[in-house]
Amino acid sequence: MSTKKLSDIPVSVLDLVPILQGQTAAASFQHTIDLAQRVDQMGFKRYWMAEHHNMAGIASSATVVLIGHVAGATSRIRVGSGGIMLPNHAPLVVAEQFGTLATLYPGRIDLGLGRAPGTDQVTAMALRRDLRGSVDEFPQNVVEVKNYLGPVDPTARVRAVPGEGSQVPIWILGSSTFGAQLAGILGMPYAFASHFAPSQLQAALKVYRESFQPVGDLKEPYAMACVNVIAADTDEEAIHQSTSLYQSFLNVVRGTAKPMQPPVESMDGLWDAQERYAVQQMLRYSFIGGPKTVQEELQAFLDETGVDEIMVGSNIYDHAGRVHSYEIISRFFQPSKD
Template identity: 60%
Template sequence: MSSKQLHDIPYSVLDLSPVVVGETPADSLKKTLDLAQHAEKWGYNRYWLAEHHSMPGIASSATSVVIGHVAGGTERIRVGSGGIMLPNHAPLVIAEHFGTLESLYPGRIDLGLGRAPGTDQVTAHALRRENMSNGEDFPEQVDELRAYLKADGEGNRVRAIPGEGLDIPIWLLGSSGFSARLSAQLGLPFSFASHFSPDNTLPALDVYRRNFKPSEVLDKPYAMVGVNVIAADTEEKAAFLATSMQQQFLNLVRGIPSKLKPPVESMEGIWSPFEKASIDQQLRTTMIGTPETVKAKLQAFLDETQADEMIINAQIFDHEDRLRSYEIVSEVFSK
């Protein structure tokens, strides 16, 4: 059992810019900036946005553009990608995008990289055209991207301007052991998607820590874990709010991604027993409840994972309820 307490570690926001039923992506992006401004006030360490495509319920597909929007409307909080799906892009373009962001908002930009497409195969083809990478060349892509950001790029035939010589922290993201092993080999910080891949969390963290090689970036492993938290002032309210996320995962399981739906009094009759069991398993790393309940669950997860940082996702339909949930989380971590 660890003596590490919640108040000992930084806490951050993962925002998928949810598009809710009855609203547009424009509404979502306004709410994203509002949440980021509140998160900064509440002491969150970083604010990450994720690249997904062809998803009616997610407005952050042009991730680096949204990062610029958030960084421009805040002052101190780190802003970054959780993540950029590198096989969808030429590494040079990402070096230039993030070089530009770091030039505009120095010392505040994080570049988290994933190797999944962040979408279905048809959309992946539309994104990648003739470069149908399946993610197997991800290590080479990461090397190429890092080479563009090195300070000694003057001799290179291709240069990332802006980007070259800038100190932009690179993270690898994963939901399995692949990126855990690669980030360990490269001595990079690692962020694990335990909020939707709970079964792989402890094995991946073990792979990362056992294989970690110190680098000029890090002298010891640094692992962040993703957690879903739906917090409210009563257990009943929290359970009610969580049904939006449950409906979202149900639609994903059924292959019909949709906008984030309003909460319902009960999921009974909406999902089958098999679907319920499957989604409960996938959402095991989800903390739902009052401040006291959430605190106990987060501390238990910290004891289990020994995480260096937690990044919190909250798919909540009503913006005020979402703000309240993140405010509760900040109070839980800071006490």
């Protein structure tokens, strides 16, 4: 059991840049900029966006472009990827892109790397043209990116310009023990996707901490977990707003691509018992309620995991409600002064 309090650790934001039913991707980008500017003022530490492709409800496919857009519209908060799906990209291209971002916004860029495609296999083929060995090569590709962004080596035949010497912090993202062990062996910070794949959280944290070897500036393991939080002024309002999140995951279970749906009075009749169970299993680490409820549940999660940082996704259809959710959450944590 951890003895940390929420006020001892920083809190960060995961923005999936949702496309809302009846709205456009352009509106999603406007909401993202507004939210990023608000949470920057609230003291959140990071603002990460994730690479997803061919999804009607997510507008963050060109993740690197959005990172630059958000970093340019904010002043303090770290902006990064949660994550870049490395099998979709050549390591040199990733290093050049993030080296460019780090040159434009010094000390404010994070690079989170994942080994999943962030889409279905047909779309992965459209992205890459070749699926052979891409996941199996993830460890060596991570090392390659790390080397490109590391100390300047004038003798290297291939160099990331800009990028070399930038020392952009690189995170390993994961939802299993594979990424946890890799992050530990390479001495890198680790972020777990417990907001949609909770089953191996505890096992992955254990593997990461036990396999960690200090490298460079990171002397001790640093673990972050992402969770869903729907916070409102009352439990009843939060439960109502959470039905948009449940509908989004129901669409994932069914394999149906839809924009984010507005909240409904009840999920009864929208899912059967099997679908309800599947969605609730995926959303195990979702904390929904008024300020007191959410604070207690987040503290219990911290007690259980002992993570060093919590990242929060508040997937709420109403933009004002989404901003308010983060306002409530910000009161519980240590404000970042980076």
